[in-house]
Amino acid sequence: MRPNIVLFGDSITQESFRSGGWGASLADTYSRKADVVLRGYGGYNTRWALFLLHHLFPLGSTKPPVATTVFFGANDAALAGRTGERQHVPVEEYKENLRKIVHHLKECSPTMLIVLITPPPIDEEGRMEYARETYSEKAMTLPERTNETTGVYAKGCVELAGELGVRSINLWSKMQETDGWQKKYLRDGLHLTAEGNAVVFEEVVKVFKEAWLDASEMPYDFPHHSEIDGKNPEKAFQQKCL
DSSP states (O other): OOOEEEEEESHHHHGGGSTTOHHHHHHHHTTTTOEEEEEEOTTOOHHHHGGGHHHHSOTTOSSOOSEEEEEOOTTTTSOTTSTTGGGOOOHHHHHHHHHHHHHHHHHHOTTOEEEEEOOOOOOHHHHHHHHHHHHGGGSOSSOSOOHHHHHHHHHHHHHHHHHHTOEEEOHHHHHTTSTTHHHHHBSSSSSBOHHHHHHHHHHHHHHHHHTTOOGGGSOOSSOOGGGOOSSOTHHHHHHHHO
16 A cells, blocks of 8 residues: 655645645655645644644554654744734744654654654735735734744754754745745745745655655556556556455
């Protein structure tokens, strides 16, 4: 059976199977080699994600994922006292929640490839512009997230990954290496454009390759059509199916 790769995160993961999304691109890359399973929950923070762990990653499973991306932090970093306060999680609790998630995944499978992904940067002007266009006079007057604060969460995520010996992608830093990242990578100051999705896809594939999950080196689940003899097709399937 094909192995599973699970994408666990918030709305940036939930949206990743849309056209041009990083999850859809990943599923295409691993087509016929691994099943990419979407487990994205819009609006969730790490505190709420903990309630899902035993449902999504049951202990004792006979087929745990071979790899899991953990992509939270954009909502945890919402500012206390602003419109997104309900989602706010203090940075130390955020790190502790990530620690619990990683420990649970390792308990599911000690060999699982775990990749922590930081939240992307925040374009505060873009968030305000989006709010005005969406809510007009009811729009927030102060940004509910700031890039500086989100950077603190990103730093904590990367530090924790190093401490726990798992891989990480510092998306917050990576995106800001490009001039004009605010509009190039973010469509509303937070969620990703097609170009932003491409960055995530490229970074995830790079980390997978650096580990041991290179799609080009993985076998097909069943024979390639070129291996099937039209006059004696069963020969090609003997090893896989019999």
